Amino acid sequence: MKINIAIEAELDEKDVSSKTSLVKILKLIQKMKDESAQFKWYVDNRDRILSEEREKRALYAREQYAKRKQKKEAEDRGINQVVLPVPPADNILRFN
Helix, strand or coil: CCCCCCCCCCCCHHHHCCCCHHHHHHHHHHHHHHCHHHHHHHHHHHHHHHHHHHHHHHHHHHHHHHHHHHHHHHHHHHHCCCCCCCCCCCCCCCCC
């Protein structure tokens, strides 16, 4: 990953003190550049990390889809059934 930043500005001496936001940003950028071990490892392994995350999300999505489908099928089976609180004595279902 390569970042190229160009800043053109006329600055007074008071604008270049260590407490200004511009200098803080420049220090942060320099720190990112020098912070090599962890940052370089992430850049080198970024594709692998992203593919693993994609696989985890896909697996989770498939599991959730299967659960929802199973639940929907159970609900659909329940819709076609008639549930009586007390069955009739002769076990014959009559509709009025």
